[in-house]
Amino acid sequence: MTQRPAEAxxxxxxxxxxxxxxxxxxxxxxxxxxxxxxxxxxxxxxxxRIGDQDLAFQLLSADALRARRAVWSDDAGLTLSTQGAGISWRADTTGVTRRITWPDGRSITQQVLREPADIAVHDRSARAVVLGLSDAGVERIVMMPDDFAR
Incomplete structure (x- = not known):
């Protein structure tokens, strides 16, 4: 075998x-x-998605803390009365909506979540509400204030 030159x-x-x-x-x-x-x-x-779910839980908790009265209906969902407005929460297979209605008749509807969910009373006394997210397998229990009326 021959060697190549160094410049090759x-x-x-x-x-x-x-x-x-x-x-x-x-x-x-x-x-x-x-x-x-x-x-x-x-x-x-x-x-x-987790951020949206957490926002829904926080909104429901904040609304419940301000509630002076709560009305539960299987077909209409949860309606909370505060000092300045009525807040209705609805949940179904299309998602969760929140409707705020002021005494002068103005209202606004928010689509809080766009995933299947349900809202239910946690116990017979209606002192707690459960917001469950069907697909995520997540639920949060929200307690009503001690001084609210049913």
């Missing part, structure tokens, strides 16, 4: 081997990046 460049075989190794590293990097981006999108969607 790389051979075609060496160049192809280096190119093949670089291509493999590039493909592996791209696949890894794609997996990370897909997982990030999934987690972002879950975090947004």
């Amino acid at each position: 460049g790389v051979t075609l075989v060496e160049m192809l081997a280096a190119l093949a190794v670089s291509a493999l590293i590039g493909i592996a990097g791209f696949t890894l990046l794609e997996g990370v981006l897909t997982r990030d999108a999934q987690l972002s969607g879950r975090m947004e």
Whole structure:
């Protein structure tokens, strides 16, 4: 076997081997990046859903704390009376809505959640209300204030 002179460049075989190794590293990097981006999108969607659920729980809790009177109906849901407005909560297979009605007749309806849910009285005394999210398997019990009237 003869030796190459020191000034000689790389051979075609060496160049192809280096190119093949670089291509493999590039493909592996791209696949890894794609997996990370897909997982990030999934987690972002879950975090947004959890944030929406938490907001619904917080709103119901805040409304219950301000309530002076609560009326429960299986077909109409939960209606809370506060000093300044009436707040109605409804839940069904399309989601949870909250309607605020002021004494002068003005009202606003908010779609709090866009996922199947249900609202139910926790016990016979109606001192607690349960907001359950069917698909998530999550529920929160909200207590009514001690001084409210039924």
